[in-house]
Amino acid sequence: MIHLKAEDLIASELEANFHFHHKLKYWTIVHNHDFYEIFMITEGTVTHIVNDIRQTLFKGDLILIRPEDVHSYERYEDQDVALLNINFHSNAISSAFRYLGEDFFAERLQRIGSLPPQVRLSVEQIQYIWRKYEQIAAIPMECAAEACSVIRGLLIYLLNEHFFPAAIPAAKPGMPEWLSILQLEMQKKENFSEGIPALYRLANKTPEHLSRTILKHLGKTPTIWINELRLQYSVHLLKHSTIDIVTIALDCGFNSLSHYYKSFQMTYYTTPGKFRSANQKLAIPQ
Known part of the structure; x- marks a missing residue:
């Protein structure tokens, strides 16, 4: 050496x-x-x-x-x-x-x-x-x-x-290194907005093996995981931008406004509009 x-x-x-x-x-x-x-x-x-x-x-x-x-x-x-x-x-x-x-x-x-x-x-x-x-x-x-x-x-x-x-997520005991790297990649907007196709492409694993491994180590299905990433990003936009809610939903990867509203309410127990009204903070007063 x-x-x-x-x-x-x-x-x-x-x-x-x-x-x-x-x-x-x-x-x-x-x-x-x-x-x-x-x-x-x-x-x-x-x-x-x-x-x-x-x-x-x-x-x-x-x-x-x-x-x-x-x-x-x-x-x-x-x-x-x-x-x-x-x-x-x-x-x-x-x-x-x-x-x-x-x-x-x-x-x-x-x-x-x-x-x-x-x-x-x-x-x-x-x-x-x-x-x-x-x-x-x-x-x-x-x-x-x-x-x-x-x-x-x-x-x-x-x-x-x-x-x-x-x-960079902290690797949990027993978690494969490739999954830790995949977590980082899926936090990028272009990947979580694309969704499942990006997940399969980046992981380079069979869908069955990928789903089992994600469920075992993250405790959720790939679809739920991706929706969580999308919702987290939408929360940031609701709080720190004036982008309209329809554009936010589509930009995050949701295929319809109704799907976005349903997912948001199930997670945050309120609507995106009400959440924005209660939490929006802007540097330029409107």
């Missing part, structure tokens, strides 16, 4: 470096490092071995590797893979944590011995990160301060948008 060091790879004035691997070899050497790494699969599929656990990664998977995580890659069947690798000096990560809150990821991020944090990106999110990479690559070498500012902005975006700890 190789131990990589930040002092050998990362320029101190930039606090990060980027590598685009257009095509990996059949396998890579097992390694760990004293810095943080965020990598994104931009094309193809690959087998990722991390902390003695084998996982299959697909286009759009974004992984945060922590110091001392041990990992390597192997070719998946006959498929090629391309990935964007971003290495962040630990000092940069520490500064970001202080900015976002001292307890940011205190437990989840630092816990070694399980799969590191992982999310599945949309096509638009992949393109956004890639554009940032191109922007940074185009900054002249003598403009290190400018490049460092853009890199820090990207780091804050990645942590806050994709690895925010409040959105």
